[in-house]
Amino acid sequence: MSALTIVMYHYIRDLARSRYPGLKALTVKAFEGQLDYIIQHYRVCAVQDVVAARRGERRLPPNACLLTFDDGFLDHFTTALPRLLDRGLPASFYPPAVPVEGGRVLDTHKIHFILAACPDRAKLARQLLDMIEGWRGDVALPPTDALWRQHAVGSRFDGPEVVFVKRVLQRGLPTDVRSVLTQRLFEEFVGVDVRAFAQELYMDLEQLRCLRRLGMDVGGHGAEHVWLDALDRRAQDAEISRTLAFLARVHGGVPVDWVMCYPFGSYDETTLELLRSRGCALGLTTRAAVAPDLGRPLELPRLDTNDLPTSATAEPGAWTVEALRGGHG
Template sequence: MYHYVRDLSRSRYPEINALTIDEFKYQLDHLAAEYSFITVDELQSALYHGTDLPNNPVLLTFDDGFIDHYHTVYPILKQRGIQGAFFPSAEPIENDIVLDVHKIHTILAQRETDKQLVDDVFDCLEHYQPQFDLDTPEQYYTELAEEGRWDPKEIVFVKRLLQHVLPEKPRELVVDDLFDQYVDVDEQTLSQEWYMTKNQLRVMANNGMHIGSHTANHYWLDTLSLQDAVHEIEQSLSFLEDINGTTDDWTMCYPYGGYDDTTLELLEEYDCNLGFTTSPRRADTETDSPLELPRLDTNDLPQA
């Protein structure tokens, strides 16, 4: 599971939590020596028809539709004859917005200290607390701040609070206030720098890459009403139809890894073939459901 892959020295935000190009190539070299790269079609065939896979098969997935994937990742994969499975969210590509999750990443990249960021979040919470009847900042911090797999407790608090714990409207307001405070470009400019275009996605699809769904707005699917979840799926399918020319054998990558039984029922109703989670382990084609496939993170692989 990959996200940002870029030349950080030439990035507008060099502190973004990204994999460098050399680190990416190092991991590809490691995987090529130890594993056999497979395609989405080969994985589907193995899961649904019992077709044999090569020894130690590995599939590369890339989330969020970053421009990195077109300018950096795609040429490297094409040169090496490797298929990548790419999962862009539709809304930022269609309408030049920046997803809240990426606003948060940019805010994190621009922070001077973890403490200062937490203090600024507290200030925002105190400002909106009367309007939305929110808990106190201290209550949120006590509930959410704990050491994470990759992040200290202060950053886990910020991510959890701003990704899904706050109700939608105050969450959007707090994220936008922090974005305006920390980020020195407007949202449309950053969106156009951050994400691929439809034409770039079509080029990749026409040259052997797989383009799947990452919903429209990158919401936690397990927090949505049935109506909103249907809207997210249908909007992303319309987007995929425009890119791929078909939605046959389409695949889903769950934003944040969030899904529930209702999500799975909807995906079966809409004939989704594969669903990729963020559960950090190797997949087992004999026991794992095709709609609940785990993925290792790039941080789980050897680092250069």
Template sequence: MKSLAGRAASVLDRCGLLAALEAADRRKDRVRVIAYHRIDEADAEPDLDPGLISATPGDFREQLEVIARHYAAVSLDDLMAAHRGLRPLPLRAVLLTFDDGYTDFESRAWPILREVGLPAVLFVPTAFPDSPESGFWWDRLHSALRRTQEREITDPLLGRLPLDDPSSRRAAHRMIRSRAKALPHDEAMAWLEDLVARLADVPRRGHVLGWDTLRKLAKEGLSVCSHGHRHALCTRLSPHDLALDLSTSRARIQAELGDASPHPVFAYPASGSDGAVREAVRRAGYEVAFGGRRGIDRIPFVEPLDVMRMPVHRYGTALFRAQLRPSVSRLGRALVDGRLRRSA
């Protein structure tokens, strides 16, 4: 489907329709919040899950150049001021956000952002900086499946999973991820560690930026915000554990960044939220939170604790540009919603 959408977007780009739609867009009450994870080459870090790569450095540069030419990249300060009614956003406003705080943000994304001259927000799970043994579980799972000599694995929650070839291992990764996200957080982490240990000996390596680096980036203009403490799916934590995770993360950001602490803004890990979670986020003192709904949002936010974002999944430049148009964004959201209903 993405391939077909990319070809259609290329046709719209070549015939000038995207440029015409952009030029005709005179509204200041919309913001496109773009969500990235990793910026890297697919084979740069074999032990990291390549599914988290949003764009290669080359594609990322092209995407930023599209924004610089046709849109107005805004800072978190600009966004919050507009939400509070203090000043309007510019035409075709875009906020660039990055989740998880992988080290390739500093080495790959940030130099290009500075060169093109665009601001950004980085959401960091605060238990991970300066914790070299705190690797993300999906990366450890990917590494275990890549390294294992097992031809299959049998588990009470999964049954028998063949591991004969790369295709079957990717399918196993998807099934295990899906099952893990359905379990309470602590139970899921224990189950995953047992699976990883049965598959292969995976070194514990941290791939999240440390606090010294985060402070340096904040002084250079980056907004560093909360992505939870343990990167736990909020809907899989008890009310007590959720409140503790939220408050710990906010306090850690404030303690580590000091005067560079940004606005009380949050991004839900893995986009997991519901009404109870959003109420807990409000009680924890967050003013705005970015959720899992896909699309272009309006300012001031109607649902400030469930702001829409637009995730990037290795899009070509034309498809990336098309996604920034409201009509295309609505179509994309409808397709995603339909896919979720069919899989339910």
């Protein structure tokens, strides 16, 4: 069995001429260079190829690669799609239902643009702590020092202040509190009407259908883009049902051999059980690794775009070398 490298993309845009040059995004030039690097070192597959390989109907090519685009951004249609088509590359796209159909900006994306519009991340973290203090008379909240110790921990790509802002506003506070705080910060730092912003940020239903007509796959990324492992069984089942109903509107019927891309990479055994019962073929995580085989099809690891070079002339990176060894580091 060939190793499978799955690469995930989010924002792709001309940052220098963007209203939000501080956004953590891949530039167009870097995206083009990375696609050319991938062509040089990998064999790009379609989702259907991976599903067929899982069933034993065919073998994946040596150094197989799957390209995945999360969150349903308009960037993917206007910027990524033409460059994929120019190179004859298949890809799969994973939009959450609510922003596409409801005209809402997800809180997690509001957070990204708050951070982009406020370059002083330490100041932003302090402001958030002050705002949290203002809620203590109304809501039971963890002590400030406990919040900081738990959430201000650097990650692979972000420093502790950025991780603190993200984690506290994503899941570290009660839902009502964090939604209000996120909206207030969005109004202060971004200051754009939410509905208008959503139209600029996300693809619409017809664009998703167009992706399919052009040979791309569209899979599930939840309805509300929530942490699935924080939900009980009933809530997870409802979220998956909404995801499938949305995909049926995109596909023009109940999808077969569909793919679930876990929001935030979050899932648990309940998620896996529910997905198996709904005919889900593959599940995509955010665990950074090359899949040595397809033995755990609902828990496939992915690399971030930052894990691969962005030039066709670059020497093979560490992850590429690992893939050539069959995914065994």
